[in-house]
Amino acid sequence: MSFDGKKIKCVSCGAYLFDEDDVVFCPECGAPHHRECYNALGHCAMEDKHGTESQYNFEQNRAVIAPDASNGDNSEKIKCPMCGTVYKAEEKSCPACGVPANRETGNSFFSFDFLGGVPGDLDLGEKVTADEAKRFVFSNSQRYIPKFAANKLGKKTSFNWFAFLFPCGWFLSRKMYLKGALIGVVQMALAILIMPFLTVAESFMPDGLASYSEVYNILSQNIDKIGNAAVICAAVSVFINIILRLICGIFGDYFYYKHSISTISQIKRESVDIEEDFRKKGGINFILFLVGVFAVEYLPGILYSLFI
Numbered sequence: 001m002s003f004d005g006k007k008i009k010c011v012s013c014g015a016y017l018f019d020e021d022d023v024v025f026c027p028e029c030g031a032p033h034h035r036e037c038y039n040a041l042g043h044c045a046m047e048d049k050h051g052t053e054s055q056y057n058f059e060q061n062r063a064v065i066a067p068d069a070s071n072g073d074n075s076e077k078i079k080c081p082m083c084g085t086v087y088k089a090e091e092k093s094c095p096a097c098g099v100p101a102n103r104e105t106g107n108s109f110f111s112f113d114f115l116g117g118v119p120g121d122l123d124l125g126e127k128v129t130a131d132e133a134k135r136f137v138f139s140n141s142q143r144y145i146p147k148f149a150a151n152k153l154g155k156k157t158s159f160n161w162f163a164f165l166f167p168c169g170w171f172l173s174r175k176m177y178l179k180g181a182l183i184g185v186v187q188m189a190l191a192i193l194i195m196p197f198l199t200v201a202e203s204f205m206p207d208g209l210a211s212y213s214e215v216y217n218i219l220s221q222n223i224d225k226i227g228n229a230a231v232i233c234a235a236v237s238v239f240i241n242i243i244l245r246l247i248c249g250i251f252g253d254y255f256y257y258k259h260s261i262s263t264i265s266q267i268k269r270e271s272v273d274i275e276e277d278f279r280k281k282g283g284i285n286f287i288l289f290l291v292g293v294f295a296v297e298y299l300p301g302i303l304y305s306l307f308i
Contacts, residue, residue: 164249
């Protein structure tokens with residue numbers, strides 16, 4: 001990155017950093033060091049501040065922009081930490097993306113790190129920077145950008161509860177349309193596969209609430225009436241559904257990383273309005289999340305009742 005005019009110092013020795021310096025950044029807080037300084041310590045010079053309010057914040061150091069009297073505008077400006085738009089400090093939120101403005105209170109400066117401690121100029125793959133990925137991901141970027149940094153280093157597994165609980169809805173909401181549609185079709189097929197078992201078993205269930213042991217006893221006593229085929233189909237459906245959810249939960253973040261880097265790289269090559277395409281192809285679509293959840297939860301029952 002270019003340090004010209006930014007007056008960024010090595011947090012270890014306090015000397016200003018220049019373009020020709022060999023600079024490394026703390027992988028946890030993003031604090032800049034001369035490589036020699038970092039190697040001499042063997043860790044970040046601000047390691048004792050990690051996880052506290054005093055943790056180094058690279059973006060915070062560049063958030064407030066001094067007034068520019070040359071054009072007659074003496075008002076203080078703020079640089080949005082999400083999209084980079086510069087606007088008047090008196091505004092309550094960024095006019096471009098709606099992120100709440102940073103506020104200065106007493107001697108404390110409060111800001112939110114949308115990069116999750118990752119340096120904004122870190123290459124996440126295919127020359128896509130963390131700052132570009134942040135603007136593309138938008139919602140919950142402080143969670144995903146550190147995941148992307150780990151993915152770049154070869155880590156492919158983590159756990160995403162939304163991808164586990166609502167696989168189809170989550171993939172569609174993050175605009176991975178093909179994967180979301182395929183997962184939805186599989187989940188609906190599995191739901192239809194278990195319908196014969198549920199339909200027959202429901203006729204044996206007592207009115208009102210029943211304990212798990214009572215349900216088990218009733219089913220085991222009527223297993224011959226339910227039929228072996230229905231039981232096997234139900235078991236297969238449950239097993240595959242669990243495996244599918246685990247795959248989505250464990251590898252969901254990695255799939256999203258590959259999708260994001262590929263899409264951002266394509267936008268940078270072909271787009272005439274990068275920020276507009278970031279908004280169109282990135283972020284989340286909550287409507288599609290609801291559509292995916294509804295399709296998986298209710299459509300199989302509707303289809304089964306109509307055609308079976």
